[in-house]
Amino acid sequence: MKEFLEFFSFADANVRFVTLGSVLLAGSSAVVGCFTLLRKRALVGDAVAHAVLPGVCLAFILSGTKNPLILLIGAFITGWLSLILIDFITSRSRIKEDTAIGLVLSVFFGIGILLLTSIQHSGNAAQSGLDKFLFGKAASLVGEDLIVFSFVAILLLATTIVFYKELKLLCFDETYAKTIGYPVRGLELLLTTLTVLAVVVGIQAVGVVLMAAMLITPAAAARFWTDKLGVMLVFAAIIGAFSGLAGAFVSYTAPAMPTGPWIVLIVSMIAILSFAFAPNKGWVARIIRRRRNKKLILEENLLKLLYQLGESKQDYTTNRPLQELLAKRAFPAKEAKKGLARLSAQGYLEKKKSGWELTTQGIKRGRRVVRLHRLWELYLTQYLQLASDHVHEDAETIEHIITPELEQRLLEELNYPQLDPHSTHIPGVTKLIN
Amino acid sequence: MNAFWIILTGSLVATCCSLLGCYLILRRMAMVGDAISHAVLPGIVIAFLLTGSRDSVPMLIGAGLLGVLTTFLIEFFHRYARVQSDAAIGVTFTWLFAIGIILISVFAGQVDLDQDCVLYGEIAYVPLDLWITESGLSLGPRTVWTIGAVTILIILFIVVGYKELFLTAFDPGYAAAIGVSTTLWYYLLMTAVSLTTVASFESVGAILVVALLVAPPATAYLLTDKFKTMLVLSVLLGIVASFAGYYLAVWLDGSIAGAIATITGIEFMLAFLFSPSKGILIRKKLLHPVQH
Numbered sequence: 001m002k003e004f005l006e007f008f009s010f011a012d013a014n015v016r017f018v019t020l021g022s023v024l025l026a027g028s029s030a031v032v033g034c035f036t037l038l039r040k041r042a043l044v045g046d047a048v049a050h051a052v053l054p055g056v057c058l059a060f061i062l063s064g065t066k067n068p069l070i071l072l073i074g075a076f077i078t079g080w081l082s083l084i085l086i087d088f089i090t091s092r093s094r095i096k097e098d099t100a101i102g103l104v105l106s107v108f109f110g111i112g113i114l115l116l117t118s119i120q121h122s123g124n125a126a127q128s129g130l131d132k133f134l135f136g137k138a139a140s141l142v143g144e145d146l147i148v149f150s151f152v153a154i155l156l157l158a159t160t161i162v163f164y165k166e167l168k169l170l171c172f173d174e175t176y177a178k179t180i181g182y183p184v185r186g187l188e189l190l191l192t193t194l195t196v197l198a199v200v201v202g203i204q205a206v207g208v209v210l211m212a213a214m215l216i217t218p219a220a221a222a223r224f225w226t227d228k229l230g231v232m233l234v235f236a237a238i239i240g241a242f243s244g245l246a247g248a249f250v251s252y253t254a255p256a257m258p259t260g261p262w263i264v265l266i267v268s269m270i271a272i273l274s275f276a277f278a279p280n281k282g283w284v285a286r287i288i289r290r291r292r293n294k295k296l297i298l299e300e301n302l303l304k305l306l307y308q309l310g311e312s313k314q315d316y317t318t319n320r321p322l323q324e325l326l327a328k329r330a331f332p333a334k335e336a337k338k339g340l341a342r343l344s345a346q347g348y349l350e351k352k353k354s355g356w357e358l359t360t361q362g363i364k365r366g367r368r369v370v371r372l373h374r375l376w377e378l379y380l381t382q383y384l385q386l387a388s389d390h391v392h393e394d395a396e397t398i399e400h401i402i403t404p405e406l407e408q409r410l411l412e413e414l415n416y417p418q419l420d421p422h423s424t425h426i427p428g429v430t431k432l433i434n
Numbered sequence: 435m436n437a438f439w440i441i442l443t444g445s446l447v448a449t450c451c452s453l454l455g456c457y458l459i460l461r462r463m464a465m466v467g468d469a470i471s472h473a474v475l476p477g478i479v480i481a482f483l484l485t486g487s488r489d490s491v492p493m494l495i496g497a498g499l500l501g502v503l504t505t506f507l508i509e510f511f512h513r514y515a516r517v518q519s520d521a522a523i524g525v526t527f528t529w530l531f532a533i534g535i536i537l538i539s540v541f542a543g544q545v546d547l548d549q550d551c552v553l554y555g556e557i558a559y560v561p562l563d564l565w566i567t568e569s570g571l572s573l574g575p576r577t578v579w580t581i582g583a584v585t586i587l588i589i590l591f592i593v594v595g596y597k598e599l600f601l602t603a604f605d606p607g608y609a610a611a612i613g614v615s616t617t618l619w620y621y622l623l624m625t626a627v628s629l630t631t632v633a634s635f636e637s638v639g640a641i642l643v644v645a646l647l648v649a650p651p652a653t654a655y656l657l658t659d660k661f662k663t664m665l666v667l668s669v670l671l672g673i674v675a676s677f678a679g680y681y682l683a684v685w686l687d688g689s690i691a692g693a694i695a696t697i698t699g700i701e702f703m704l705a706f707l708f709s710p711s712k713g714i715l716i717r718k719k720l721l722h723p724v725q726h
Contacts, residue, residue, distance in 0.1 A: 043524055095652055100652075103464075107698060209531060210532055220521040262532075286516075
């Protein structure tokens with residue numbers, strides 16, 4: 001607790017630097033990552049991250065200094081080159097994109113390692129610290145680094161805001177963007193540049209290998225919480241920034257711990273929890289929804305069957321035992337029993353001594369399902385020219401989905417029909433006179 | 435003699451990786467290979483902590499299991515949580531790799547692995563770790579035995595399962611129709627990739643395994659249309675890269691594994707430009723004289 005307060009009072013200048021640095025880096029790369037994720041090119045960031053290494057080494061060999069600006073320029077050049085190469089290889093040969101990414105990633109990294117080890121063995125005293133690019137050095141960010149990185153991070157965010165509309169269209173409808181005269185090539189180049197910049201800067205925090213996580217993971221997590229791009233960007237930035245903060249805190253309380261991997265671990269846990277528990281899109285929500293739909297379909301099928309059984313004698317209030325229902329249609333017995341109980345609790349059925357009876361509500365709902373089924377069968381035979389013995393299966397599914405508005409449209413299209421393709425009466429079709 | 439052992443190790447690693455890589459790139463799963471090679475790290479560390487040694491069998495099993503788990507996780511995120519597939523790969527491997535690095539830091543005293551070694555291995559130290567029998571007879575470096583055994587296993591796997599692997603890679607629908615389980619062979623292939631990655635880890639590290647998994651098969655893919663030729667060619671390319679890489683590293687006084695990866699890149703570039711059938715410089719020439 002004491003450490004917690006110490007850390008969050010930000011009294012220590014070092015803590016301020018590290019925290020601000022991690023938050024800015026993680027936040028800005030998360031924003032750019034959203035765009036690459038939506039363009040289905042998430043792993044490209046991984047390639048850039050690895051390809052940065054030879055650039056850093058070459059910049060050091062040529063300039064002989066560790067000036068962060070010069071190293072960043074070197075990193076920027078090879079990072080950019082790697083993306084161009086991936087595009088070039090995939091477009092000019094039969095090599096597929098995943099292979100091209102893996103190839104460029106590992107070969108550039110190999111060259112980087114060769115140069116790095118060669119520099120280390122050369123005995124040049126100035127080289128110490130270059131290997132920080134491998135695993136990041138968020139915990140030892142100093143003022144000078146911070147100025148450069150904050151500048152780049154703000155540049156990234158500003159560019160994203162300025163070109164928000166254009167980038168959005170590029171992600172979701174490239175063809176349309178081209179049609180209305182957007183410079184799509186230019187925008188692609190802009191996004192590429194932003195990705196490279198984000199990587200070059202982010203590498204300072206988490207290192208080469210884990211950089212991919214800073215681009216992909218917050219974006220993937222944010223995608224599960226919203227369908228709006230603007231909201232997704234903000235969420236991703238918050239998730240990234242929070243992980244940056246948490247990582248900085250961990251390395252403050254346990255200095256031996258590597259900051260980068262902790263940031264990645266935290267952001268991954270957030271992502272995995274989102275995958276599992278996010279409302280609507282998460283795994284659990286999906287399972288619950290599927291269960292609920294299954295129940296609903298069973299209930300509607302029961303009501304439909306009771307209604308159909310009554311149709312021949314126009315007598316919908318006869319009591320019918322479960323066995324009679326099961327003989328007509330192969331419901332799983334246990335589920336059907338539960339379904340009937342639920343329906344009677346909802347007021348659609350009543351349990352009598354000799355079986356189940358439809359209430360007025362139940363008749364209405366059962367009739368609607370039957371009507372939708374037959375309307376759809378008619379629609380398929382009339383508009384899709386399907387044979388009348390081929391339409392039942394399809395109608396069996398769609399009858400649970402059609403909304404009242406769609407029902408109205410169907411009625412209008414079919415001109416308020418009375419008979420379905422099997423010449424059976426469609427119940428409850430009345431033309432409203434207005 | 436050291437040069438001989440290092441080049442032999444490199445060639446053995448290259449053989450396993452290139453063979454399996456052919457299947458990976460044809461199945462468009464190169465990045466899954468990349469993911470596995472990173473994700474086995476926590477398995478290696480945990481196996482190390484449990485057994486307290488670099489003894490290879492538990493390590494192979496531990497990390498092999500983790501490799502398969504990685505594939506499971508990627509599949510799970512993609513299929514059940516509907517994460518888009520590239521993001522599922524990216525999230526899974528960085529997560530597991532981060533856990534591995536953290537474990538190394540936590541147990542720094544007990545685990546004889548350092549972070550740099552994880553990335554690019556220490557093939558130069560291979561000749562130092564000799565396997566000496568109780569009677570004092572030296573049987574050569576331990577690593578050579580491990581990776582040699584894995585190589586034999588992989589070759590056996592490919593010879594025995596050639597038909598099934600071929601079918602599931604090229605025509606999964608047909609394979610399923612004649613009763614070959616695509617899932618089973620998929621996971622068998624992934625197990626083989628995990629084993630190879632773990633066995634090569636100490637000598638070439640996580641990322642250079644990827645270079646050998648992807649680059650020689652991709653190069654061979656540009657040189658031939660026959661799958662068997664592709665397998666043989668990629669092994670040859672891998673072995674050539676080990677030789678040339680060793681001498682390049684000696685010349686530059688740098689990492690041998692890095693140099694091998696560099697050479698595989700150069701091989702690919704040459705094939706990309708000059709391949710008789712598919713090189714972009716050659717193809718252009720072929721297009722012109724066709725006018726009559």
